[in-house]
Amino acid sequence: MTIDCHGHYTTAPKALEEYRKRQLADFGTPRWAPLKGAVAISDDQIRDSLESAQLRMQRERGTDLTIFSPRASAMGHHLGDANANRFWSEHCNELIHRVCSLYPRNFVGVCQLPQAPGVRPDNCIAELEHCVNELGFIGCNLNPDPSGGYWTDPPLTDRWWYPLYEKMVELDVPAMIHVSGSCNPNFHATGAHYINADTTAFMQLLGSDLFRDFPTLKLVIPHGGGAVPYHWGRYRGLAQDMGRPPLAELMRDNVYFDTCVYHRPGIELLLKVVPADNILFASEMVGAVRGIDPESGHHYDDTKRYIDAIDWLGAPEREKLFRRNVEKVYSRLARRG
Amino acid sequence: MTIDCHGHYTTAPKALEEYRKRQLADFGTPRWAPLKGAVAISDDQIRDSLESAQLRMQRERGTDLTIFSPRASAMGHHLGDANANRFWSEHCNELIHRVCSLYPRNFVGVCQLPQAPGVRPDNCIAELEHCVNELGFIGCNLNPDPSGGYWTDPPLTDRWWYPLYEKMVELDVPAMIHVSGSCNPNFHATGAHYINADTTAFMQLLGSDLFRDFPTLKLVIPHGGGAVPYHWGRYRGLAQDMGRPPLAELMRDNVYFDTCVYHRPGIELLLKVVPADNILFASEMVGAVRGIDPESGHHYDDTKRYIDAIDWLGAPEREKLFRRNVEKVYSRLARRG
Numbered sequence: 279m280t281i282d283c284h285g286h287y288t289t290a291p292k293a294l295e296e297y298r299k300r301q302l303a304d305f306g307t308p309r310w311a312p313l314k315g316a317v318a319i320s321d322d323q324i325r326d327s328l329e330s331a332q333l334r335m336q337r338e339r340g341t342d343l344t345i346f347s348p349r350a351s352a353m354g355h356h357l358g359d360a361n362a363n364r365f366w367s368e369h370c371n372e373l374i375h376r377v378c379s380l381y382p383r384n385f386v387g388v389c390q391l392p393q394a395p396g397v398r399p400d401n402c403i404a405e406l407e408h409c410v411n412e413l414g415f416i417g418c419n420l421n422p423d424p425s426g427g428y429w430t431d432p433p434l435t436d437r438w439w440y441p442l443y444e445k446m447v448e449l450d451v452p453a454m455i456h457v458s459g460s461c462n463p464n465f466h467a468t469g470a471h472y473i474n475a476d477t478t479a480f481m482q483l484l485g486s487d488l489f490r491d492f493p494t495l496k497l498v499i500p501h502g503g504g505a506v507p508y509h510w511g512r513y514r515g516l517a518q519d520m521g522r523p524p525l526a527e528l529m530r531d532n533v534y535f536d537t538c539v540y541h542r543p544g545i546e547l548l549l550k551v552v553p554a555d556n557i558l559f560a561s562e563m564v565g566a567v568r569g570i571d572p573e574s575g576h577h578y579d580d581t582k583r584y585i586d587a588i589d590w591l592g593a594p595e596r597e598k599l600f601r602r603n604v605e606k607v608y609s610r611l612a613r614r615g
Numbered sequence: 616m617t618i619d620c621h622g623h624y625t626t627a628p629k630a631l632e633e634y635r636k637r638q639l640a641d642f643g644t645p646r647w648a649p650l651k652g653a654v655a656i657s658d659d660q661i662r663d664s665l666e667s668a669q670l671r672m673q674r675e676r677g678t679d680l681t682i683f684s685p686r687a688s689a690m691g692h693h694l695g696d697a698n699a700n701r702f703w704s705e706h707c708n709e710l711i712h713r714v715c716s717l718y719p720r721n722f723v724g725v726c727q728l729p730q731a732p733g734v735r736p737d738n739c740i741a742e743l744e745h746c747v748n749e750l751g752f753i754g755c756n757l758n759p760d761p762s763g764g765y766w767t768d769p770p771l772t773d774r775w776w777y778p779l780y781e782k783m784v785e786l787d788v789p790a791m792i793h794v795s796g797s798c799n800p801n802f803h804a805t806g807a808h809y810i811n812a813d814t815t816a817f818m819q820l821l822g823s824d825l826f827r828d829f830p831t832l833k834l835v836i837p838h839g840g841g842a843v844p845y846h847w848g849r850y851r852g853l854a855q856d857m858g859r860p861p862l863a864e865l866m867r868d869n870v871y872f873d874t875c876v877y878h879r880p881g882i883e884l885l886l887k888v889v890p891a892d893n894i895l896f897a898s899e900m901v902g903a904v905r906g907i908d909p910e911s912g913h914h915y916d917d918t919k920r921y922i923d924a925i926d927w928l929g930a931p932e933r934e935k936l937f938r939r940n941v942e943k944v945y946s947r948l949a950r951r952g
Contacts, residue, residue, distance in 0.1 A: 422801075428765060429801040436800075463773075464759075464766040469818035469853050473842045474811035481806035501849075505810045505842030511878025512838075515904030515915035516806050541848025547884050567852030578852035 280582065281604040281611075282336075284454065284500055284536050284560030285344035285385075287374060289331045291323040294373060298352065298366055305362050314365040317373070324376055331564050336384060339582050341561070345608060346374055347388035347419050351467055353458035355393045356426030360401050364392035367405055375413040386614065387415040388454065391442075395425040399442040406442070410449045416610040418446070420453035420497075422479050427462025427471055434479055434497075435486035443492050452496035452534075452607050455479045468566035476504025480533070484517055484525070489532045496532055496607050498558060502548050503535035510551040529556045534607055536560035537585065537599065540567055540578040546588060554595045558604050559585070617919065618941040618948075619673075621791065621837055621873050621897030622681035622722075624711060626668045628660040631710060635689065635703055642699050651702040654710070661713055668901050673721060676919050678898070682945060683711055684725035684756050688804055690795035692730045693763030697738050701729035704742055712750040723951065724752040725791065732762040736779040743779070747786045753947040754835075755783070757790035759816050764799030764808055771816055771834075772823035780829050789833035789871075789944050792816045805903035813841025817870070821854055821862070826869045833869055833944050835895060839885050840872035847888040866893045871944055873897035874922065874936065877904055877915040883925060891932045895941050896922070 297317045304310045332344060348370035355363055367390045374387045389409035391402040402418075409415040420442070423429050432438040434455065446453060457475040458467075465471040476499045489495060499506075506513055514525055522528065529552075536558045539545050548557065560581070567578045576583055585591065585599070605611050634654045641647045669681060685707035692700055704727045711724045726746035728739040739755075746752040757779070760766050769775040771792065783790060794812040795804075802808040813836045826832060836843075843850055851862055859865065866889075873895045876882050885894065897918070904915045913920055922928065922936070942948050 433801050464770050466818040470815045478807045481803040508845030508881045511915050515906050518906045544845045569852050569855045578848050
């Protein structure tokens, strides 16, 4: 059994995107009425959007189950306010729920949160509870920078976020720390903002006692942990200079990296330096990079292939990263029917 | 001959820091008078500050020459205005000049620029010319985010920066793209802001035709290129999806990474994926990480040791990264007496 912990519904039927476009065209104008409205998508449209993409790739690549969430770059928390983003999140999450109901063996849901810049994360609790308790979701994506590239909200270690963490702990769900699009011209979304956010989040956690307050809080840092494994010596040294515990201890039951690293030398480095208990298999598919690597003849994001090719990786470690670690972090997986 | 292209005067005598403290205490108050003032430091104080640190490390580690610039984290472009930062830069650069005059075989200068958030980079040209033409400096450090973590100035590929690039090309000096401290609580300076800036700069360059306008402009991205080598497959794939040239071609005569990566697996990855013509030896010493790695018994930032230990690295590649590439990029090195 191979579980991919990081898949996005980037291939959703056009009607979803059109809803958001209409909503944002009205938002902030006299036409704006804070109403949820409807998104008309048929089951067949959902099937079509997945059969030729995520489902085909699951079959071809040999993954069984994808932990599936709305398109991260489209969350766009900086584009609306708490109301607009709530309606948008609800539609996105409802669509993920329909995907998981149509293909319960292939997908399990992780929700988008109705964050907005400067708005307390408490406003996300109702949607998180609804998604977990009523729609069977097993986690959430938490945007550490709802401003979309200006980083104007407090760090993840600030008490600002505590009410949401309390609810996550109560519900026993992890968060993947995942930014959305960037409205800052300095940051390319998938090429800079995503990776920077991963690195930033790790360094915030390294410097704080957040997990003393929340010993069972689990956070997944995607995209292979940003720059962290490549600069593992730098972070080990910084932790030491700052009088912090060793990285393995800091991460142990709380911080996990996924394997969304799109070449074999990068994956090898990740597996070499980061504890095997803290790595979750993932491919981000269909994600930031869609092409085929002319050097290998395979998709850049076919990360399972890189891992399968590493001959020094033992069977117990493979079992951990492809399945057991994911089951440990997304512990509500076990409650599925 | 081994040249370290990235050293900072982090051990400067206290009087320098005290000058800046006094200056910033006055800045913005009715006491503020835009005057340069003086920094009293004796030659013996300079000698003392180096003998026990950078000079000792050069001897111990077997590097001959360090390309030396003011402490990056203290540039603090976000703390003053163009005037205050000009006086501060002048003092910092003059001190580097004194270091290089006292130890001409050990150090060669790279200057700090008097940038300020929202101020056109044209205001840096006079100081750059002075440092290069009169003080014998061979490059500059360019801060891509003078706001100190809010990224409110235009990307490096914007015409905003062109007058400075024109002068750099005319003077035949490269810039190391190096942020300073962070006033954004989200970003730890050396653990997040530095690495994020490196990744950000690379992605800006990947998406632009800057080097069509400036075919001889040379930019050094420090700290091993941020997250880029670890995510080399991601960047190759993004370039391909965006219809951009292959990375090796994008970088060829214009973009270079240093070797400030503080563990062997990271250095190996860098040397494995990035073209040997685009890597410059560096240690950032005395820099972000000062401790001794208990696993190796050596300083984390003793990067030469990691490179020396890599048995698959050929002599021609070693010669390139320890010397020839540095001489190529910092071409005014050859004009030294």
